Amino acid sequence: MKIVSVDTIKEERRKKTIEENVPYFIDGEMKSVTKKIVNGEMETLEFSKPVGEMLTTPAGLDSIVQKTVMDLELGREAVPLLYAPIYRTVNDPNFTEYVDIAPFTHAQVVFLEHMELEEVKFGSRKIGPKDTVPIITYAAGIQWTEDMIEYDKTWQIAEANRALGEAYNALLNHVHLSPILSYAYTAKNRTAADTTGATMLEKLRNTIKAGLIHASLDKNTDTGTPRRPTMLLAHSSRRWDIEECLQRLQIGGTVYPAISQIDTLIFYDGWSTVVGEKSYNYPGVDPNKAYLIEPQKYFRELVKHDLRIDAGGADITRLIENAIVARARRGVVASPANSVEELTLPS
Structure with a gap:
């Protein structure tokens, strides 16, 4: 990991x-x-x-x-x-002041069996609301x-x-x-804390598992594919508990396999400074929150x-x-x- x-x-x-x-x-x-x-x-x-x-x-x-x-x-x-x-x-470098997004333009391609003399099916591009x-x-x-x-x-x-x-x-x-x-998350993108475990690690593990399951049941409106998060963003104060709960655990004689779907943990605590008499603060992750993320597909960094x-x-x-x-x-x-x-x- x-x-x-x-x-x-x-x-x-x-x-x-x-x-x-x-x-x-x-x-x-x-x-x-x-x-x-x-x-x-x-x-x-x-x-x-x-x-x-x-x-x-x-x-x-x-x-x-x-x-x-x-x-x-x-x-x-x-x-x-x-x-x-x-x-x-x-x-x-040719980006204009306002870049038109096809947001989240998706290339749609499928491989089909090709019959002799039949035209090859070319991929298309689905354009979302401008x-x-x-x-x-x-x-x-x-x-x-x-x-x-x-x-x-x-x-x-x-x-x-x-x-x-x-x-x-x-x-x-x-x-x-x-x-x-x-972002103001609604019920389809939110998972509450699971408090059924006997220890903190069990509760944390159960919460993350519930989040992964909930995400997989939500299908994207453009592609019909479920969300499959592979990254978790959290505050660094939760690092050790999160690392431990994702590993293979033995609790009360029962062995639980590692949660292998998450391959990357990112820890962000924010940043602050004072310039003159004015303070500038970039808030980090709330220690009581974490975010399961499916990377790259819906995230673009545009650099002119x-x-x-x-x-x-x-x-x-x-x-x-x-x-x-x-x-x-x-x-x-x-x-x-x-x-x-x-x-x-x-x-």
């Missing part, structure tokens, strides 16, 4: 050696810097001169932006993406003030860069998981372009020496009604 959590993803990346090019822009020109991770340790860049001196030359500015990109990537490594197993990713999904621009920025330059507060710049990367990955987790967590980083200009009226602006344009397609069973967990 695969466990997807902040800790397990970080541990997995510690075992890998990764090298990739990360793009950035200066005055409209696209450049790139190489990101290297060796055994989980990411190489970073350091300034060879004071920041104020480097800002005076194109080569110096380029070095500053490269370090900014690397610091930002370091922040992204600190907040792993948890939603990837649930979604299919569609990259298309809908659109907005491609949203997400943006954030940091500024290098004159005081940072005068007093060479390089460490402040590095901290701001890293926070930018953390905030972006936290946003992606929120944007993709919140449709599952915030991923994080794009540009070096801005100075603003002497506000004593800004330079600025970095990061933005991405993305959309999300999700249908919890067709793919998710909400569980109320026993307490």
